[in-house]
Amino acid sequence: MLTRRVLALALLAALWLGPLPVLATGSMVLHMVLHLGVTLAVPLLWGPRIALPAGAMALTLGAVAEMVVVWGWHLPGPHLWARFTTMGFALEQLSFLGAGMALWATVRGAGGFGGGIVLLATTMHMTLLGALIGLSPRDLYGGICAGHLGLTALQEQQVAGALMAGGGGAIYLVAALSRLGSALKLEETRA
Numbered sequence: 001m002l003t004r005r006v007l008a009l010a011l012l013a014a015l016w017l018g019p020l021p022v023l024a025t026g027s028m029v030l031h032m033v034l035h036l037g038v039t040l041a042v043p044l045l046w047g048p049r050i051a052l053p054a055g056a057m058a059l060t061l062g063a064v065a066e067m068v069v070v071w072g073w074h075l076p077g078p079h080l081w082a083r084f085t086t087m088g089f090a091l092e093q094l095s096f097l098g099a100g101m102a103l104w105a106t107v108r109g110a111g112g113f114g115g116g117i118v119l120l121a122t123t124m125h126m127t128l129l130g131a132l133i134g135l136s137p138r139d140l141y142g143g144i145c146a147g148h149l150g151l152t153a154l155q156e157q158q159v160a161g162a163l164m165a166g167g168g169g170a171i172y173l174v175a176a177l178s179r180l181g182s183a184l185k186l187e188e189t190r191a
Contacts, residue, residue, distance in 0.1 A: 112183025134161020
């Protein structure tokens with residue numbers, strides 16, 4: 001566990017202290033790499049655990065809180081504020097990290113079935129948002145998120161949407177299926 005947490009801290013330091021934050025200012029693709037790293041990879045490696053109240057409400061709150069944060073920062077206004085201001089960027093990144101930690105803590109505290117359901121819901125909203133961003137017929141962010149990779153703003157947006165839907169959605173789906181599979185094996189063993 002300690003090795004995973006050290007790796008999570010090293011990844012977070014690389015994401016936040018390396019060149020990626022500056023490059024992500026002008027690239028939707030690099031922004032998405034940063035987003036998935038902070039929201040998904042670091043919390044998954046860290047493995048947060050918190051005591052949760054039992055029941056569907058706790059599961060719903062964990063999943064919905066993460067969704068609200070992710071969708072909220074991908075609305076054009078907040079997204080552009082985070083790209084152009086230090087305060088916006090800091091709040092975006094801290095809320096991404098907090099939402100990711102809360103989501104994975106909810107998943108770990110919810111057992112196999114409950115955690116699997118939370119991850120399936122996250123898969124669905126992450127895939128939907130990625131598809132909406134990637135399949136939009138127009139640039140949603142005013143052309144500011146292009147340039148570092150030699151793509152137009154719309155092309156960057158399409159690739160970023162594919163990363164979110166395909167990459168992020170796939171990781172959440174694999175984690176959900178793994179949890180559900182383990183829970184089914186446990187139930188089968190008990191029977």
